[in-house]
């Protein structure tokens with residue numbers, strides 16, 4: 001499969017180049033040259049296939065012969081190595097739980113798949129490649145866990161000192177081996193600036209080839225399609241016309257769902273649910289794309305003002321707002337609504353939401369008001385324990401702590417404390 005840059009359709013590369021580069025040299029996002037369609041009988045009989053078989057059938061047309069079947073099946077099996085259960089929450093709303101992976105957030109799937117692909121492409125090279133990422137919390141943990149022990153890949157994660165939760169810091173700093181955590185005495189923006197400067201530094205790149213693992217990479221974006229097929233497999237018998245509500249920040253996850261629909265998965269409608277960072281809900285109303293400055297919220301993994309993947313959604317709909325509106329609605333919710341919903345759903349339905357899932361739940365309820373005959377699934381993207389510190393007091397005690405989190409608290413932090421000075425950071429990388 002070839003991928004083109006959304007800034008210039010004539011610039012085409014293969015899957016490997018798209019994965020290794022992340023972003024095209026003209027700063028465009030890569031997009032597949034054609035959208036493969038799946039055999040309708042496969043979709044009709046999804047329940048007869050294992051999760052691994054579904055994953056392989058869905059992703060393999062996007063890769064073609066660049067990764068041989070046996071190696072790709074192994075990458076898919078390593079990626080889908082945990083459960084994606086559906087839980088009924090109210091009469092016609094269901095939660096698709098994506099937090100049963102190693103770092104309790106849905107980003108585990110994309111990170112593990114990308115690690116598998118990069119590990120495959122680097123399998124015969126002598127010099128390791130360094131994956132460099134700045135994180136405000138969730139991405140770093142998923143990348144650290146996904147790339148742990150992958151031969152030929154070193155990982156350097158920059159995080160802002162004292163600005164990630166205790167649990168998130170443990171996820172970043174306790175693995176060791178090929179995972180290095182740099183604790184930067186500054187903000188997330190300082191971390192990001194150091195990473196950006198490093199990518200432009202020729203001398204550094206000669207010494208140590210760098211690549212990024214951020215969410216615009218096609219190998220992190222496309223495997224997220226699996227969620228929608230796995231949900232449909234579990235729901236189809238009773239509910240063939242589903243609505244999906246996706247708590248959205250950079251819009252990578254929902255864009256993968258819309259790609260799944262373009263491949264032939266029957267989906268009635270998508271709802272992009274956001275916090276008060278509402279660039280897309282406003283765009284869907286009036287067609288004007290006018291980002292404001294990002295505002296911090298309880299659902300902080302979605303505090304994004306200028307969602308990078310939205311251009312991919314527009315491309316799927318040939319940049320036509322009216323046809324996009326047929327398939328997508330988008331609503332925004334305040335922190336107050338989010339907290340109140342977490343309390344209410346616990347009280348009435350005995351289901352514990354995290355703040356991101358709560359936004360997804362709210363978006364689904366709003367859409368189903370107008371179409372009560374439909375059934376909806378919202379994506380629960382993180383385990384509530386990850387956001388325990390900010391959960392409403394009345395329910396905080398009720399949040400369940402999984403055993404794998406308990407053991408993490410006892411592991412020792414290994415990190416290197418650095419200032420925000422670029423030369424110090426570069427010297428550390430050049431050592």
Ligand SMILES: *Cc1c(COP(=O)(O)O)cnc(C)c1O
Pocket residue numbers: 105106107138215247248249250251252253254301302356381382
């Ligand atoms: C990253 C993240 C999101 C947003 O996903 P996008 O693909 O960026 O829209 C939602 N919830 C959680 C918990 C996340 O970590």
